[in-house]
Amino acid sequence: MVGEGILKGLAETARNFFGSYVSKERLTTVQYPEQRLPRIEAARSFPFLVYDGSDWQQGMRCVGCQICEKECPPKCILIEKSKDKKPDAVGKQQFYPAVFDIDISVCMSCQICVEVCPFDAIKMDVDVDLPTDNRFAGLLLDKQQLAKSNEYYHGIHPTEAAAVDAALAAERAKAQAKKPAAATPPAAPPSAAPVPEAQPVGGESK
Ligand code: SF4
Numbered sequence: 001m002v003g004e005g006i007l008k009g010l011a012e013t014a015r016n017f018f019g020s021y022v023s024k025e026r027l028t029t030v031q032y033p034e035q036r037l038p039r040i041e042a043a044r045s046f047p048f049l050v051y052d053g054s055d056w057q058q059g060m061r062c063v064g065c066q067i068c069e070k071e072c073p074p075k076c077i078l079i080e081k082s083k084d085k086k087p088d089a090v091g092k093q094q095f096y097p098a099v100f101d102i103d104i105s106v107c108m109s110c111q112i113c114v115e116v117c118p119f120d121a122i123k124m125d126v127d128v129d130l131p132t133d134n135r136f137a138g139l140l141l142d143k144q145q146l147a148k149s150n151e152y153y154h155g156i157h158p159t160e161a162a163a164v165d166a167a168l169a170a171e172r173a174k175a176q177a178k179k180p181a182a183a184t185p186p187a188a189p190p191s192a193a194p195v196p197e198a199q200p201v202g203g204e205s206k
């Protein structure tokens with residue numbers, strides 16, 4: 001019949017429209033902020049900086065390489081690299097950001113900074129409760145405001161955070177395995193005492 005498809009489409013639209021008033025699973029809005037929809041793991045709002053352990057300054061994964069700053073399309077990241085170094089997430093001495101600001105009034109949540117970061121140091125938050133009456137300074141977040149723990153990351157993106165932890169653990173194990181090799185003295189003569197069995201090298205996972 002001519003127009004059957006259109007009628008079917010209209011019927012489906014009407015079913016969804018009226019159903020959204022009576023059927024709980026079809027409700028598309030809630031009384032925010034008293035009510036909230038459950039968080040979706042793939043949701044994203046603005047970036048944050050991940051830190052390991054309990055000290056946000058010591059544990060911050062960012063090494064201030066500035067790749068994200070260069071790649072950010074609207075240029076809303078400002079980084080100043082430190083003069084000194086501290087151990088990074090896998091134990092290497094690295095620079096860190098002396099200044100790391102993001103202007104979230106400009107950020108377009110594209111996630112490019114996350115994609116280009118070689119250190120899994122910046123991830124997308126899901127928090128959208130960021131009201132402020134200060135249009136400028138209130139939306140310019142510094143590194144302390146951006147710093148969030150790895151536990152927080154696991155809470156909002158558990159699958160992704162577990163994969164990152166596994167990759168970092170593998171990198172740490174590799175780095176650990178290299179250390180004794182570099183420090184190993186020349187091989188002992190064949191008559192020397194039996195060599196103790198090698199201990200498995202395990203990366204610490206968070
Ligand atoms: S999400 Fe996009 S716009 Fe926002 S800071 Fe990252 S790269 Fe820049």
Ligand code: SF4
Pocket residue numbers: 061062063064065066067068069079116117118119120121122
């Ligand atoms: S967040 Fe990542 S890409 Fe950006 S400066 Fe830090 S380590 Fe480099």
